[in-house]
Amino acid sequence: MRKKERYEKILAWFRENRPIAETELHYSNPFELLIAVILSAQCTDKRVNLITPPLFRDFPTPEALAATTPEVVFDYIRSVSYPNNKAKHLVGMAQMLVKDFNSQVPDTLDELIKLPGVGRKTANVIQSVVFNKAAMAVDTHVFRVSHRLGLVPDRCTTPFSVEKELTQNIPAEDIPIAHHWLILHGRYICQARTPRCEECGLQLLCKYYCSKYKVSKESENRDK
Template identity: 55%
Template sequence: MTIKERYDGCLDYWRSQMPSPTTELHYDNPFQLLMAVMLSAQCTDKRINQISPALFEAFPTPQVMAQSSVEEIFPYIKSVSYPNSKAQHLYDMACMLVDKFHGQVPATMQELTQLPGVGRKTANVMLGTVFNQPAIPVDTHVFRVSNRIGLATGKTPLEVETGLKKHLSPADQIKAHHWILLHGRYVCKASKPDCLNCGVSRFCKTFNQKK
């Protein structure tokens, strides 16, 4: 099987199942999504969606959050992973948005990754989901599934991101991120991949090696 056949098969299947995929995080504006994505690191989207309404209500804008404190932010996020460091990152991020970006979430990789707590993956989520730019965020699901299926192999998220970009059109990149992520979350799980009920198993390098 060629790499093109593998991509065409996977993308055709995922597109038929979910024509317009998007994040499972709840948000109404770029600032809310930025907070949610920062909090979602090593934490489930379900948990973030449970705590985010109160957080968003208490801190509706970067200006409000920047005028608060880490101690005020902490109670709203204490049930997520690493709440102390994330509370600090949220506060510092809001301060930089106000001081450097006029209270607006920036729309470039260079500017986004200047924000405290924002790495390449988070920046790519913002670029693709909010600003409709070609972007492939590589989280643990995308990293694992891309390597398993054989869409892109690599030892680092950047290597996998680079490999995926070689074979995905700009229009498909953020969609493919969501498709691969959701496939990893619900089907191709880390410890027990559900290969028997996988719609793309015939295109999967690992599955076919086991035969």
């Protein structure tokens, strides 16, 4: 199957079967989402959602968060991964928002990655979710699922190379939701250690499944 056809078929399946796909992080404004995404690095969304309500309540604005200390923030986020570093990042991020961005979350990659705790992946999440830009954040789920489905070649060994391949082949208007399609599929179906292939509607479009279960090209083509 040619690359263009594979993308078209897989995206069509997601459009039909996952018409609604969005972040599972809880937030009510761009500032809260930025905090949540920073906290979610190497941590589950479920855990982040448990600890953010009191944090959002007590530090509702960049000014409030900028005026506190990492030691105070640590007590709110102690149950997430790397709480010491994240506490420092959150306070530093808020201080920079106040000082350099008029307390507004910026909407460009170059500006976002200046903020403490914000790398390319986090910046792309903000661009995509908040500003509906054609930015593809590549986390472990997106990386794994895009390889298994055959959307990206084996030579794409870094998140950035996967991001480039996906953004070049997914229509710009679909990239924001495609980011969530891939994440949610990886989180609940195409899991790392025990993928639930028997529940997946993409079996015969999936290179991993066809290789693992020795599905012949003839059978693959017959069932498309």
